[in-house]
Amino acid sequence: MRSRWRKRDLLVDDYARIFAVQLLALDGGTVPDESCAADEENGGSNAPMRDDLRLVAALRAYQVPHSERSAARENVRARLASAITLQATVVPGNTAGDELTHVGAARYWRSSGWRGRSRVAAAVAAVLAVSVLGGWQVSNAAAATYPGSPVYAVKRLEERIALATAWSDQRRGQVLATIADHRLYELTYEAGQHDLPMMRTLAGEYDSAMRSLIDLTATMQRDHEDISVLLSGLTHELSTESNALHAAQIAGNSSLSQMLTSSVESQRHAISAGHLDVMLPAPGKPQDHLVPPSGIAIPPSTRSGQGASQPSHQNSGTPGTGTNTGGHSGSGTSTSTNTGSGKGRHDTHESQSDHGDEGDRASLNNDSDSENMAHEQASSFKSTAPSAGAVTRDAASASSRTARHTTSQLPAPSPQRAASASQTHAATSKTAISASATSKQHARIAAEPGVPTRGASAHSSRQL
């Protein structure tokens, strides 16, 4: 085509210019045939350009089928509405603690001058230096931190580095699951602090991490790759989320339950769209086989003690089987020392302990079973990528943290119970090195009657 135009002493650039003008005319509603007709009357042949313009007109007229387009429009709108509600529509203020959080950071870097930036950079460098020197200990400490903590930035940095250096899809999925676990953990903690903007931010990040994980799993499934590990992690996260949602509903924390409900809906949609074979938790019901996260200690959205005014949930736990619905009974609530904060399984444990030795044994079984399951899931999830770094380590420690929270809120365990729990705990956490270290440490502390765990004291003081 171009050679033909060169023969007619018309340069390609000229052709391009004319073509661009014709395109402009096309946008104005001119038919290609008409625009080329004038030239043909003068003996010129614009056939190639006319064909090109026809082609462009056909391309411009292309429309995606109406039914598909409208369905997609509604789906995307629903997803956007959910995500935008969850995302940081309210950016946390520039308080000292918020400056280094994920959403606040970008704005802070833009708004602050070089002096402020260098100050933050120096702080981050110092924390990094400490983290390098402190190694595992600092990383472990960072893993259990909350937004606003000085080492929280280290935790976020570790996550980003781990995500950026993930060498395979499977590894990336593991990191995403860990990040999601962290965000959910922090979200339930912030629910206790009644920090709504931060909750929104964390909920958005949690949902984003979960959706990325689901997308990645779906992609790997499509590519016929092994997704068993990712599915296991995904199931674990969904169960944990379901438990947190249930605990929030029991506690009457409407903001948290609303956020988690939106998140659950969004993830269900993504899972069904990705054709993933995941056992979805039943909506509104806790998962018997998993330990709820720190959401157990979720206080109601108001501080007036709605937990006591909630309708009592029947304890369906069968003695010896270790199954229960995680609800709280009236008698259990009355003995609670943490009055005013709606609780899930703690109250169940207390009520079971009121029923005598059988109930006590059931509670013990339940405790150890759920801890075992949490550790098994965490360790199986990370078994394919052993000891890769701090974030991998966090996957198990985060699960163990949930178990730690469960136990920490209980009355002081008897030595026999604690020893039994520690044996079970130590036996099931062989594959996860850091998890076993954490759990053994926890078991050792818990074995001393009347001594609250370190996590318990820290967490309960924050809750109070």
Add this chain to the structure above:
Amino acid sequence: MRRIDRRMFWWGRRSGWGQSVAVVEDESEASLVVRATQRDTDAFSQLYHLYFDRVYRYARLRLRNPADAEDVTAAVFLSAWRGIDRFCPKHETSFAGWLFRLAHNTVVDRYRRLRETVSLDGPEAPSTDDVAFPSPEAELEWRLTLVELHKALQSLTDEQREVVLLRFVEGLSAREVGTIMGKHEGTVRGMQFRAIEALRRALSLAKARPAGG
């Protein structure tokens, strides 16, 4: 030819050759963008309605199935919402250009993750739900043309397809397409002719194939 050439040359000069020739943003859209940069959800919602069809069409033509296109579209608008305060009309060529740059990046990222190329099977044939035809013959002609067009589009190289989609389907300027693809404006101009030539060739092959077979 010479006369028309000269006339077109001056017309081109007047209209700002190389500038946005296809998308002219009206005042209301500009004000919507300004409001959206201030985190106005209503304004962003209106922008969503304005641009959904175009972004979805772009994603649909680049990716294999509707679910992927839906995911990409959602990701594009979510990224747009997150980064709308970074959009600067002075530096960016247009809001459409900025949005399609997000779409391009999202699709590239998607490709990287999916590790797939657009299948020659292509997407299913477009339906005729919202098109009125004077006669069944016209419908058949329209459908055949579009199906062939769709298949031909899949036979282009990635860059050619990108140019065709952004420049001709979405009506972005050569400069905007260049910005999106990380290429010079002149390169895009050269590419667009090779692309359309290849497309025409593919279309004629597509037409010749059934007759030959």
